[in-house]
Amino acid sequence: MRKIFAILILGIVIVTTACADNDVITRNLNELPAPARTILKQQFAHTKVSYIKIDKDWFKSTTYDVQLVNGTEVSFDSKGDWTEVDGKRSEVPAFFIPKEIKKQVNEMFPGEKITKIEKDSRKYEVELTNDVELKFDRKFNIREID
Known part of the structure; x- marks a missing residue:
């Protein structure tokens, strides 16, 4: 019974580690897809980017969350299409x-x-x-x- 419990715990630890967060934080606009860069330049030309969070999920595609210095957040999908503006x-x-x-x-x-x-x-x-x-x-x- 102990061995089964130990194997179960080990499996949970391995799965949790494998699915760990793969976020990258940057300020480099060149990390964004071209359509996302274009939208930011056109719609927020006078607002600087505070940071960009790149989420590379194991099972889904990459998403980009851009935080602007004025507090506005813009999210993009892997193609650079916007998905949310807050x-x-x-x-x-x-x-x-x-x-x-x-x-x-x-x-x-x-x-x-x-x-x-x-x-x-x-x-x-x-x-x-x-x-x-x-x-x-x-x-x-x-x-x-x-």
Whole structure:
């Protein structure tokens, strides 16, 4: 029984070590895919990068989290497509917001700004200055309001 328990513990330790975090922290913009560099240069030309966290996952592709000195965070997938922009209470640049979402937010919540937007293959999620969260499908229909 002890041997089985010891082997089980050893297996857990090996799996945990093998799946250890493979993050790289850098400030070198050249570590980003070209489309990500282009987006940062166009949308945040006057804001410096604080750091870039590169997450090389064993089972998924690489992701990039860029922290800007003004507090804004921008996440990119392995191709350099943005997946999330978090303004940390500041408005997200219009470039990231589909016009259909912007229109609905302006109609339903006049005066509120989008401070965070996240997208994946099936949906968009936005957070407003009043902390309301909206979830949209890919056709920009609202599916949930929190």
